[in-house]
Amino acid sequence: MPTVADLARQAGVIGAGGAGFPTHIKLASAVNTVIVNGAECEPLMCGDLHLMETRAGDIVATLRKIVDEISGRTGSEVKGVIGVKQKYDHAVKSFRDQAGKHGVSVLELDNVYPAGDEHYLVFEATGRAVPEGGIPLDVGVVVINVGTMVNIAEAVNGKPVTERIVTLGGAMDNPKVAFIPVGTAFGEIIPRLGVKIDDYVILVNGPMMGRVTEDMNEVVTKTTGGLFVLPKDHSHVMRMARPLSTEIRIGKSACEVCRYCTDFCPRYLLGHRLEPHKIMRVINYDRDLDSDTITSAWLCCECGLCDLWACPMFLSPRVIYREFKRRMREAGIKNPHRRADLTQDSYRPFRGVPADKLMRRLGLSEYDVKAPFDPAPWPVSSVRIPLNQHIGATALPVVKQGEKVTKGQLIGEIPEGKLGARYHASISGVVTAISTSHIGISGQVK
Ligand code: SF4
Ligand code: SF4
Incomplete structure (x- = not known):
C-alpha cells in the first residue's frame, strides 16, 4: 500500500508556502513533531485562511495520517501541532473541534510578523531553536504549510496538484480568492478583475517577502500565493524597486548605527549571530570587515523586518545581505555558521511586530480586505x-x-x-x- 509520502510524490506536491521543497522528502523523514503552519503572516494574503475555514477537517485528518505514518516507521511517538493565529477565531474553533478527535493539538499564535517563519514557529511550538544555517529537521521537526496539507489530502484521494489558491487583491474592483490553474499567465488574470488604475505593477506573494513585476507573461506556479495590483508610484513599490547602488549611497549618508535593525531581527532574537547593523558598518565605514560579519549574510531569511519595519532611516540591510549572498554563491563560499547552542535574546517575546501596525507602516491598509472566495473554475x-x-x-x-x-x-x-x-x-x-x-x-x- 502506498504511503502518504508516495502519494504526495506521485501528485507533485511541493511546499506551497515557501520555496517549493518537495513534500514527499519531508514526509519520509524521521521526526518527532509535525507542525502545520497556519500563521499566514505575510500581509494581504488570505488564501490559507480560506482553506483553514473550509478544510479544517481534511487538514487535521491528514495530519493524523502523517503522524501515524512517521510514528509507525520510526517506532517513536510523534506529535501533531497546528499553529494558527488567535485572530482567525473561526479557523481556531474549527481546528479545536477536530483536533481532540484526532489527538493533535492547536497552538494559538499572536497576530505578529513573522509568526509564519519556520524558525519562529518551531520555537513557539517546541521551545527548540533551529541551529544557524539549519532547517526544522535538525531539531526533529517538519513544518508543513496549510495549502500543502490540503494538497496532500487531495493526493491521498489520487488528485494531483493542478491548481493553486491565490489571493487576488490591491487596487481592483473585485478582489477575490480563487483557484487558478498552474501555468496561467498574469495577463489572463489581472485584467479580468477590474483594475482601478492605469499605471500599476503586480506585487507577487505579499509585501514583505514578495517581489514586484510588470511582466504579464509570468505565470502562476504552485508557490504563487497572491497577486496584488499596486500603483507604480506607491511608496512601497518605489522602495522595493530601489537599486542596490542607491541603497549603498543612502546607507553611507544616513545609517545612524542605532542597531534597531538588529534588535528586531527575528533570527538574531533566536540566538543566531546575525547583526544587520554591522553589515551596514561594513559598507558605510569599512568597519567590522571580519569574515564572520560578511558570511553571516547566509543566516538572513530576508523577512524584511530590518528594512520595512525597524530602520528609522528606511535603509535595507536585507538588500546588502542579498548582494553578499549572491557574490558568495558566485565565489563558491558556503555558509560556515552552524552554531546549535543558542541563547535567545531576553526581549524576544516582546519584539513580534503587530500585523496591523506593519500594514500601516507599509501604507497598504486600504488593501487589507478579506477577499471573498470565488468557487467558479477559472477559465483559461x-x-x-x-x-x-x-x-x-x-x-x-x-x-x-x-x-x-x-x-x-x-x-x-x-x-x-x-x-x-x-x-x-x-x-x-x-x-x-x-x-x-x-x-x-x-x-x-x-
Ligand atoms: S536600523 Fe537603520 S539606521 Fe539603524 S543601524 Fe540599522 S540600518 Fe542603520
Ligand atoms: S531581513 Fe533583516 S530582519 Fe530579516 S532575517 Fe534578514 S537581517 Fe534579520
Missing part, C-alpha cells in the same frame, strides 16, 4: 507550466508536442535518482510547446 485558454517550480532538479517532459492531454495527466517526471517534483497538465488540451524549462498547453475555454 492556455497555460505554460514551468518544470522547475520546486527546489531540486528540473522535471523531464514525458509528453510530446502535438499530443492531446487531459487535466491531471502526468507531463513532467522527476529525473532518476534526483531530488525533484512531478508536474501534471492543469487544463485539458494539446501540447503546443516543450522546452527544457516548461510545457505549453492550449485548450478550450469553457
